[in-house]
Amino acid sequence: MSARDEVLARVRRAKVSGSGSGAAAPVPREYRAAGTRGPGDLELFAERLRDYRAEVRVVDADEVPTAVAAALRERGARHIVTAPGIPPEWTAGWAAEQARAASAAERAAAEQVAAAAAEQAAPQVGEQVAAAAHEQAARGAERAAARSGTAELSDPIGRIESRVPLGGDAREALREMLEAADAVVTGCHVAVAETGTIVLDHDAADQGPRALTLVPDYHLVVVRAGQVVAGVPDAVAALAGVRTQTWISGPSATSDIELERVEGVHGPRTLEVVIVRDTQ
Amino acid sequence: MRVALFVTCLVDGLFPDVGKATVRLLERLGHEVVVPPAQTCCGQMHINTGYPGQALPVIRNHVEAFEHADVIVAPSGSCAGSVRHQHADVARKHGDAKLAEAAADTAKRTYELSEFLVDVLGVTDVGAYFPHRVTYHPTCHSLRVLKVGDRPLRLLRAVEGIDLVELPAADTCCGFGGTFALKNSDTSTAMLGDKMSAVLSTKAGVLTAGDSSCLMHIGGGLSRLRSGVRPLHLAQILEHTR
Amino acid sequence: MTTFLGMPAGGGNLTGEPFPQAAREALGNAQLRRNLAKATGTIRAKRANVVGELPDWAQLRAAGAAIKDDVLANLDEYLLRFEEALTSRGTHVHWARDAEEANRIVTDLVRATGTREVIKVKSMATVEIGLNEALADIGVHAVETDLAELIVQLGKDKSSHILVPAIHRNRSEIRDIFRREMPGVDPGLTDDPRALAEAARRHLRHKFMTVDVAISGANFGVAETGSLVVVESEGNGRMCLTLPRTLISVVGIEKLVPRWQDLEVFLQLLPRSSTGERMNPYTSVWTGPTEGQTSHVVLVDNGRTATLADPDGRAALRCIRCSACLNSCPVYERTGGHAYGSTYPGPIGAVLSPQLTGVDRNPTLPFASSLCGVCYDVCPVAIDIPSMLVHLRERVVSAKRATPESTAMRALAWAMSDARRWRRLVRLGKFGRLASRHVPLPGWSTARDLPQPPKETFRDWWESSR
């Protein structure tokens, strides 16, 4: 007999021998069920996130670009990855800031070149060189501005990558890319106020594959008010049929040393959440 | 009310003063006490040590002894717990459905002393006077099998002159556990040690509880240490008057 | 009688020295006592706090117990449904009768990948079957990635707790183990838990990025969808589940829940009961092979069907391994987990281990409890461990021939079933007065005085005074 058949036969034999074979009592579901508690309370959600020492910003919809930019700036992020399907405006503010920084840097560099040239060359020639250098710097800034927000920049400053390689052969590339990134920005599928939990659906374009949110040390999630539900049953209902999920409650943590909580082990050590109020 | 006292084997043979105190207390509260003569023991030791089959005739004897009692009161959470939560199960498991039914009926009429006073008689102030520093250990079976809750404490708080002090980590087991204290005496002693330090930290002169078995255990340890702390059953404090 | 109705027993790491002896040794270890008292005290308070927060805890607990009972009552159907859901999505399903067979399946799969190293998510099932040892036998090194498992592994130690296997170690012992055993560790490593966690992060980072085979367990398997669920804190689970090309999950057959919806109960019960958090940092759910992975599930019996066969013992299979019963147990708190000799220590271990192995191979565990009942109170799936212990004691006793104890018990029961006989015996206690002062009762008298038998029994007083 195969192991499968034998284990199944044993299970059936065990059931017959015991008194309670077949019908168990119906499951009493008298707890607070899905859909009975209304929408999730944003204040509670924020408070529960802060309990896990996650960073939280609560903003209006039009403030998202600024909030994301501020978060990334404060983090000192230089090279971010995003889930491919996030609304481009989420990172637009940060991209613009980076572009300004980039152009300023390029201009400064060009001015340095021009100044050096001016010192060395005859006055007229020097002015021409300086003018050319200024022009070059301005073009560089424009280019930088145009490039940020799109994928795959080789510029080490303000790099955003959102085209995530997928599939077995792309694994190496993905790992390399993610290891180089110092922040990741995604949306989420649903969030639970009572437990301060955010759930990602990895088949959704604005949440990306699993590795995306795992390897970078800083994870920024934008949660829309409508995604916040009251309790775990509401979230489980919202997640029916979602194949691959990660439930995230605060940053990575361990209690393995004397059962004292320490944040930050293998997953992202910092979780930051931008909660977007409903503004109708 | 006519109360049938289930005195328990331990109280009968080793701690008769607890039985006497229970009788006097109930009589003082105006109730008639009877002691059904056929009673012996609840059989818990047999059940809990792995001999439920041997406990069967003991259970049968108990059920018959109290067949005609309206209410049965035991000065022990553990024995009342066995009557209420084990007897019928043991009988059923051993194929004696009739006994199981009778035992379930006995169970319904059985109360631990503090439950009886508070729930059935509806008193918390029993008119006692006890001017001593006392700490209370809520024994495991009173607490978790019978769920007597704070009933004993409510009774104690109403005692005139008492200086009731809270026992740290009160709900932790003292390590008695019947034959556990013999079969795993090292572990039991370690638990006892912690319970005794908790008792001593209260500076109470009297340790009380609703079970003579646990009191025998903690008291035996406190006596070995010559600690001077007196173990007294709840009934003995409640019986005390000016 | 060994296991119930001659059902085949489980093997692996489930037995040890008799509990009383092992406990005696552990009780003498002052450092262990302090470490355990501190750790369990902390977690008990946290658990009580977050459990108290939910107004519907009792209802969730009742639902949790009922769902698991449904699983056990219809286990064959749910297993088939689970298998079907998994295979239809491309996961390879394997079945193992016992530890040995499970190890053979996994080692064959690992060998086929050609790897010399695998990374592991903490899994009690793999500790139970002794998988790391089996892998070592074929020359494959299993890297434990859970911090506590890593501490145990580096310290060449054994797990002593189902959730925090290194609970018996304090921070300075852990620092010493890391300094001694972790390649390339900073020799100036301090005992700050943060620094220790960081050292583990560095140590494992490279493994996560390079090792291409992972082994996991599962907290739940959803029969309806074929989804597997891993509940964790550190992110090591996510790393192992996500990055390698091959994922092998070793799952006890009792780990199923029937419906996706059932997780709404367990994802509330488990984190609050185990780490005392409203929710654990990470829960991974995957349904079929994900992102180009090859995925295997090994369904393990190893004594579970023997447990299922005993109607008074089968509720032990409801266990979701939260460890609340360990953390609350006054025996566990003092002896620690090693004294139980099994992968599963504490109250649940005392009822589960003897059922998995047969009581003859674990005859002392059912007695390793004072029956104080706190385990039952805290258990999120309402396993009545005290009653089950009592039941298993009976199985231990009836598996033996007559002993001096059974003879004494028989005589006592004979006396107790008749009041006249009994009163005669109790009156003899009076003559025992002298004896009790001088004849010690083994075990008892080491630390406790015996009470002085009274001059008169209660019954004699009652009769003489009325």
Ligand code: SF4
């Ligand atoms: S028996 Fe209950 S309390 Fe103990 S680990 Fe299992 S589920 Fe948790």
